[in-house]
Amino acid sequence: MRDKQIEDLKDYKYGFSTDIESFKAPKGLNEEVIRFISNIKKEPDWLLQWRLKAFERLKVLKEPNWQKPKYPKIDYQDLYYYSAPKSFKEKPKNLEDLDPKLLETYKKLGIPLQEQKRLNGIAVDAVFDSVSVATTFKDTLTEKGIIFCSISEAIQKHPDLVRKYLGSVIPITDHFFATLNSAVFTDGSFVYIPPNVKCPMELSTYFRINASDTGQFERTLIIADKGSYVSYLEGCTAPMRDENQLHAANVELIALDDAEIKYSTVQNWYPGDKDGKGGIYNFVTKRGLCKGKNSKISWTQVETGSAITWKYPSCILKGDNSIGEFYSIAITNNHQKADTGTKMIHLGKNTKSKIISKGISAGKSDMTYRGLVDISKNAANSTNFTQCDSLLMGNKCGAHTVPYIKNKNSNSSIAHEATTSKISEDQLHYCQQRGLNQEEAVGLIVNGFCKEVLQQLPMEFAVEAQKLVGISLEGSVG
Amino acid sequence: MEQKLKTDFDKFISSSNFSNKEIKLKKEALDNFLKNGFPSRKLENWKFSDINQIIQKNIGELAFYNDYNIKNEINDDIFIKEIEHNKIVIVNGKVERLSFEYEESDKINLTTLNNFNQNPNDNNSLLSLNNSFSNKIHNILIKKNYSFKKPLIIYQITNEKVSNTNINFQLNFELEENSSIKIINLSDDNSEKNFINNFFNFNLDKNAILKNYKIDKKSNTNIKYDYSSITQKENSISETFIFSSGSDYIKNEVSCNLEGQYSSAFINGVHLLSKNKHHEIRTNTNHLYENTKSYQLIKSVIDDSSKSVYQGKIYVDSKAQKTDGYQLSKAVLLNEQAEFNAKPELEIYADDVKCSHGSASGSLDEDSIFYLMSRGLDQKTAKELLINGFLLDVVEKITDEEIKKLLKNMIGLN
Numbered sequence: 001m002r003d004k005q006i007e008d009l010k011d012y013k014y015g016f017s018t019d020i021e022s023f024k025a026p027k028g029l030n031e032e033v034i035r036f037i038s039n040i041k042k043e044p045d046w047l048l049q050w051r052l053k054a055f056e057r058l059k060v061l062k063e064p065n066w067q068k069p070k071y072p073k074i075d076y077q078d079l080y081y082y083s084a085p086k087s088f089k090e091k092p093k094n095l096e097d098l099d100p101k102l103l104e105t106y107k108k109l110g111i112p113l114q115e116q117k118r119l120n121g122i123a124v125d126a127v128f129d130s131v132s133v134a135t136t137f138k139d140t141l142t143e144k145g146i147i148f149c150s151i152s153e154a155i156q157k158h159p160d161l162v163r164k165y166l167g168s169v170i171p172i173t174d175h176f177f178a179t180l181n182s183a184v185f186t187d188g189s190f191v192y193i194p195p196n197v198k199c200p201m202e203l204s205t206y207f208r209i210n211a212s213d214t215g216q217f218e219r220t221l222i223i224a225d226k227g228s229y230v231s232y233l234e235g236c237t238a239p240m241r242d243e244n245q246l247h248a249a250n251v252e253l254i255a256l257d258d259a260e261i262k263y264s265t266v267q268n269w270y271p272g273d274k275d276g277k278g279g280i281y282n283f284v285t286k287r288g289l290c291k292g293k294n295s296k297i298s299w300t301q302v303e304t305g306s307a308i309t310w311k312y313p314s315c316i317l318k319g320d321n322s323i324g325e326f327y328s329i330a331i332t333n334n335h336q337k338a339d340t341g342t343k344m345i346h347l348g349k350n351t352k353s354k355i356i357s358k359g360i361s362a363g364k365s366d367m368t369y370r371g372l373v374d375i376s377k378n379a380a381n382s383t384n385f386t387q388c389d390s391l392l393m394g395n396k397c398g399a400h401t402v403p404y405i406k407n408k409n410s411n412s413s414i415a416h417e418a419t420t421s422k423i424s425e426d427q428l429h430y431c432q433q434r435g436l437n438q439e440e441a442v443g444l445i446v447n448g449f450c451k452e453v454l455q456q457l458p459m460e461f462a463v464e465a466q467k468l469v470g471i472s473l474e475g476s477v478g
Numbered sequence: 479m480e481q482k483l484k485t486d487f488d489k490f491i492s493s494s495n496f497s498n499k500e501i502k503l504k505k506e507a508l509d510n511f512l513k514n515g516f517p518s519r520k521l522e523n524w525k526f527s528d529i530n531q532i533i534q535k536n537i538g539e540l541a542f543y544n545d546y547n548i549k550n551e552i553n554d555d556i557f558i559k560e561i562e563h564n565k566i567v568i569v570n571g572k573v574e575r576l577s578f579e580y581e582e583s584d585k586i587n588l589t590t591l592n593n594f595n596q597n598p599n600d601n602n603s604l605l606s607l608n609n610s611f612s613n614k615i616h617n618i619l620i621k622k623n624y625s626f627k628k629p630l631i632i633y634q635i636t637n638e639k640v641s642n643t644n645i646n647f648q649l650n651f652e653l654e655e656n657s658s659i660k661i662i663n664l665s666d667d668n669s670e671k672n673f674i675n676n677f678f679n680f681n682l683d684k685n686a687i688l689k690n691y692k693i694d695k696k697s698n699t700n701i702k703y704d705y706s707s708i709t710q711k712e713n714s715i716s717e718t719f720i721f722s723s724g725s726d727y728i729k730n731e732v733s734c735n736l737e738g739q740y741s742s743a744f745i746n747g748v749h750l751l752s753k754n755k756h757h758e759i760r761t762n763t764n765h766l767y768e769n770t771k772s773y774q775l776i777k778s779v780i781d782d783s784s785k786s787v788y789q790g791k792i793y794v795d796s797k798a799q800k801t802d803g804y805q806l807s808k809a810v811l812l813n814e815q816a817e818f819n820a821k822p823e824l825e826i827y828a829d830d831v832k833c834s835h836g837s838a839s840g841s842l843d844e845d846s847i848f849y850l851m852s853r854g855l856d857q858k859t860a861k862e863l864l865i866n867g868f869l870l871d872v873v874e875k876i877t878d879e880e881i882k883k884l885l886k887n888m889i890g891l892n
């Protein structure tokens with residue numbers, strides 16, 4: 001039974017592609033294309049100007065090259081920057097109008113868009129290639145005053161909010177990929193939680209890259225107003241293709257006074273095949289700003305997919321007493337490469353941050369934890385605790401830890417620990433003695449190794465993530 | 479600067495008697511330096527200490543010509559009286575005295591090297607600068623099965639004759655099988671605003687033991703870069719201790735290549751900084767073979783508006799199974815203006831290893847101060863006691879009892 005399961009799961013099960021006619025912008029990156037995107041989305045002029053400004057900046061920026069995973073040069077002129085299912089030229093009013101093929105795709109992925117069939121109360125915003133397909137549970141959320149929609153819709157309906165916060169955490173001049181995103185972003189999710197509202201359900205976005213030669217550039221903006229709370233989930237998949245696809249998203253979180261945002265990601269983009277062919281380049285910029293007093297932002301991520309993952313979900317702790325947390329599991333197998341970690345920038349007084357990072361590398365993969373803890377002069381009484389553990393399986397893979405620690409305040413303390421080891425023979429022996437086979441034993445030990453992070457995930461995700469951890473390592477032992 | 483470098487180089491070459499081959503090598507090294515210039519924060523290794531900027535700001539225009547024909551007087555008062563020892567006396571980058579009076583002369587071979595090898599991939603531009611401007615490089619070879627009877631003290635003196643000058647110095651040690659040496663490297667700076675660039679190379683053959691203690695205590699305004707490269711064969715041991723406190727700016731870089739099995743490297747360091755000093759220790763331990771071991775302990779006490787930096791990297795090759803690597807850096811910030819930066823790094827390609835690092839920084843523990851004060855100590859004494867204990871932890875790691883006692887007195891830790 002288990003063998004069969006493993007057999008089914010060994011291959012990337014989200015690798016199918018949907019045969020759906022798509023409507024694309026002309027290939028290439030130029031002002032025309034940006035105007036085209038802006039036009040088709042009926043954007044106000046200020047946003048077009050904003051995009052063009054980013055594009056101007058992009059011309060002088062260079063692609064960064066300090067990161068560990070090197071990748072072949074990307075030809076930015078050979079990409080489609082906008083791709084939408086053809087039936088989307090006019091956005092469907094409700095789910096009945098949706099192309100049935102699309103619904104089927106999401107069903108295959110296990111994302112039920114039809115609300116009536118739903119059991120677990122999660123509101124979903126699904127993004128297919130470049131556009132948001134459907135957002136569920138709108139009514140329940142509207143009642144509470146919560147805005148949860150695609151960012152295109154928000155630009156139309158809530159321009160003030162978008163204009164105020166868009167780019168306030170990740171400025172358009174940030175770095176190459178963030179600026180690229182600012183110039184050509186297509187869609188994404190927008191969340192606004194009004195003051196003193198506790199969002200009653202998990203909000204979730206599901207990203208899917210379908211069309212080939214397409215880059216996905218989504219933009220997510222989450223604003224938690226005073227005293228509010230929201231938990232947000234993000235999942236991603238892509239079809240199996242031989243070429244590498246680029247995913248360069250920007251995610252901005254803003255927490256005002258006493259607000260809390262919990263952002264969880266299960267990233268399972270197509271990692272490429274066993275020989276390292278194909279797969280997604282996941283170059284994502286995620287940044288949260290604890291703007292108000294006593295605010296809190298918590299990132300949790302399970303990174304198992306993508307040929308190259310390169311992201312550092314960060315917290316800027318600006319408000320006094322604010323808290324930043326980062327929990328991460330990164331698993332690389334075969335030829336995957338991951339360079340991930342976080343930045344905790346302490347600006348306010350009494351700010352606290354905690355980083356727990358677990359890395360597992362197997363096969364011929366390479367994994368790097370790279371983090372920055374920066375306590376500025378004014379951040380009195382701040383504390384940071386960092387723990388990053390790595391597990392290696394086999395001697396063809398690599399695990400690296402590169403923390404940067406800057407302490408400029410004598411009343412603040414920073415503690416950092418890191419270990420690298422392999423699964424101990426004793427533990428394996430013990431489990432096998434109790435009747436588990438080697439793979440099961442490894443799975444059990446790895447799950448234990450990751451427990452601290454898995455616990456941070458919302459229940460529905462935790463189960464999926466736990467399975468994912470097991471699957472990602474199949475075939476790497478022995 | 480380029481013009482100055484070229485004219486000073488020509489002046490240097492014409493006033494010394496190098497062979498054509500040496501001149502050619504020196505020229506190549508100079509070209510390499512001209513290409514890369516002084517390292518700046520754009521390079522990852524110099525991220526926290528931009529030496530280019532520091533030199534510009536504190537020295538301004540540097541002279542590179544250093545007259546090695548001048549004979550410098552040595553005042554015997556500077557020698558340490560507490561222990562009997564061999565001496566190398568270096569004044570302004572020139573070796574003035576080599577005396578191994580306590581050793582059997584047939585067991586040591588003193589020569590000068592007529593070539594130096596910088597790995598073309600090694601883009602350490604300061605090493606290129608050193609190669610192009612340093613005087614004859616002395617090589618000290620310790621023969622098989624010979625252990626030094628007394629420690630060797632290297633006095634590195636600068637006098638008031640030099641200022642705003644770049645001083646380059648190189649020394650080479652070859653330790654044959656089963657040999658051992660204890661070295662104390664003592665800085666005695668009586669000059670101001672020079673850029674001192676040192677390079678020490680150690681090759682340890684099987685079972686060789688190197689104990690190297692570097693002391694920089696005397697307050698001065700020089701800027702220093704001190705690079706030790708240690709290559710170790712089977713079963714060899716190296717121990718490095720760094721006390722860095724006196725100069726305005728120092729970057730101590732220690733690079734260990736563990737090439738033979740059961741070889742081990744220990745690097746311990748202390749930063750004791752006040753006023754406006756900026757010190758950095760960078761360690762690079764490369765585990766290249768099975769069953770090797772490394773250990774680093776670095777502690778910093780930072781007062782006023784000083785800045786302490788520790789960058790430590792443990793590299794484990796895929797061949798180097800059963801590696802044991804440990805690294806710990808701790809810092810106490812005594813003043814609001816003080817700053818501590820660290821980058822402890824692990825790069826690991828083998829799975830059967832035990833590697834860990836830790837880094838902690840913060841203020842002195844209030845509870846401990848309170849405890850001591852409640853026992854009748856005043857606050858100042860209580861703090862001093864705690865700092866003493868904090869640093870003593872590193873000094874106690876020194877394995878040679880005689881030298882440990884000497885250094886404790888010298889540093890003033892008891």
